[in-house]
Amino acid sequence: GSGREDPKPVDATALAGVRLTHPERILWEDQGVTKQGLADFYADIADWALPHFVRRPLSLVRCPNGVGQQCFFQKHRWEGLSPDIHPVDVGDSEPMTYIEDLRGLMGLVQAGVLEIHPWGSSIEDIEKPDRLIFDLDPGEDVAWGQVIDGALEIRRRLGDDGLESFVKTSGGKGLHVVAPLEPAADWETAKDYTRRLVAAMERDTPSLYVSTMAKRVRKGRIFVDYLRNGRGATAVAAYSTRARAGAPVSTPLAWTELSEAVRGDHFRIDNLRQRLDFLANDPWEGFFSLRQRLPGAKAVRRGRS
Ligand code: ATP
Ligand code: MN
Ligand code: MN
Numbered sequence: 001g002s003g004r005e006d007p008k009p010v011d012a013t014a015l016a017g018v019r020l021t022h023p024e025r026i027l028w029e030d031q032g033v034t035k036q037g038l039a040d041f042y043a044d045i046a047d048w049a050l051p052h053f054v055r056r057p058l059s060l061v062r063c064p065n066g067v068g069q070q071c072f073f074q075k076h077r078w079e080g081l082s083p084d085i086h087p088v089d090v091g092d093s094e095p096m097t098y099i100e101d102l103r104g105l106m107g108l109v110q111a112g113v114l115e116i117h118p119w120g121s122s123i124e125d126i127e128k129p130d131r132l133i134f135d136l137d138p139g140e141d142v143a144w145g146q147v148i149d150g151a152l153e154i155r156r157r158l159g160d161d162g163l164e165s166f167v168k169t170s171g172g173k174g175l176h177v178v179a180p181l182e183p184a185a186d187w188e189t190a191k192d193y194t195r196r197l198v199a200a201m202e203r204d205t206p207s208l209y210v211s212t213m214a215k216r217v218r219k220g221r222i223f224v225d226y227l228r229n230g231r232g233a234t235a236v237a238a239y240s241t242r243a244r245a246g247a248p249v250s251t252p253l254a255w256t257e258l259s260e261a262v263r264g265d266h267f268r269i270d271n272l273r274q275r276l277d278f279l280a281n282d283p284w285e286g287f288f289s290l291r292q293r294l295p296g297a298k299a300v301r302r303g304r305s
Contacts, residue, residue, distance in 0.1 A: 012043030018082065018106035027066040027114065028247040033269055038241065039109045041269050046102050048276060049239035051288060053118040057088050057096040057126060059234045060108065061115035063243050071114070071243055082107030088123050090232070098123050114243040117234035120190075121183065128183035129190045132163075133235045134198070135225035136174045139210075142222055146208065148258045150201075150222045151175045153209075155255065157197050161295040166284045170264045171242035171250040174222075176235060180287055185294050187231035193294050194226035238284070241269060251275070254283040 013020045013036070023036035033041075042049065063071035076094040077087060084103040087095035099105060108116065120129040134154050138147050151167050154177045158165045165179040181190070198211040201224060210221045228235040242248045244265070251267035267275060 012039045013106050013109075016043065016103045016106040018084070018103060018110055020106075020110055025066065027063070027112075028245075028269070029066065029068065030245055031247045031268070031270060033247050035109065035112075037269070038114075039106055041241070041272075042105050042109060043102065044273060045239060045276065046105065049237075050102065050105065052239055053116050053237040054100050054104070055098055055123050056118035056121065057090050057098060057123065058119075059117040060097070060111075060113045061117070061243050062112045063114045064112035067114065067243050067245065067247075078111075080111075082110060085111075088126070090119075090126055114241055116237045116240040118237050119232070119234060120229060121187075125183050127186055127231075129185070129187060129229065130181050130183040132158075132165075132179045132181060132190060132194055133228045134177040134194065135170070135228050135235060136176070137223040137225055138174055139221050139223065140219045142220060144260055144263060147175055147222060147264075150209065150224065151177050151258065152255075153201060153205075154197070154224070157200070163292050163294075164286070164290055166252060166287055167255060167258065168238050168250055168252045169248075169262065169267060171236060171240070171248040171267075172244060172264050174264050175258075176250070178238075178287075180290050180292065182291055182293050187229075189294065191226065191229045194229045198224045198226045239272075252282075252284045252287075254281075257283065 020035055020039060023034060025035045027033050027035055027038055060074045061071055062074055063069060075096060077097055084107045085097050085099055088098045089095050120131045120133060122130060136147055136150050155165050158179050163179045165177050168176050170176050201209040202211040208221055210218060210223045227233060236250045238250055238252050240250050246265060247269040248265040249267050249269060249272050251272060
């Protein structure tokens, strides 16, 4: 495998009191990343990662035998879960899961979880989203610069409504723009706001942006997916690994870092630590302390547009 030449001085799972079965099992063949390697990676970046997905209902991509083998997108609980993976009732027939800490995260690794997809609301109030997310999915023949422009366009439009936003790599083909919110409006209101924002982008520049699934295959345009903002919808968490070749990680960026050189899969298990070591500031400084709300939530609910 590449990178990570230094052996870990402390066994991450021992530290968290979790016993890994098959620690030597290879999860990302092309990178030589094992289950123990994944545990070490998460333990190493836990202070950066955990705040983005603790105390939220989680959908989980489990690939017990690694990338390229059978994977499951799991919304509900399964047999043999660690006691550090807690149940949360979201109104389904079965509970979902949440974690609170490193032990819970190690429990996810033990269960073969390679991707963590939280709700946009916390277990404190699952009916009130505390973040919006815009998922930019470039179609064929879309230049990376166009994806960057799309993210900046969303940022500008949010800014016009008084909302500060943040950008991350998806760990795949695109970028995600995220705006933290005070949990005040309901899901319908939040989704409707994002729908109208994206519809306006499509209306103003139909050659660049598509807002509906049906048209997403059209070449040369970006599908700006606002449907991640519905109740029960998810998007991959900041600092989650992806069950894809190269062991990419969805990575928060400063807006000034967007560039030709940083594609959606640029940051990976083998280079993220180095990035974090060299950062002068948190690229998402302020993300957890911002207090901001959707503009005129009542007006939105009356359907003015
Ligand atoms: P990319 O940049 O490659 O598009 P992405 O994470 O944005 O990466 P998408 O396909 O655009 O991938 O988004 C898929 C989203 O849909 C995921 O973030 C996930 O939360 C959600 N999702 C819903 N059902 C599934 C499923 N069965 N498998 C994987 N993701 C699912
Ligand atoms: Mn996407
Ligand atoms: Mn998408």
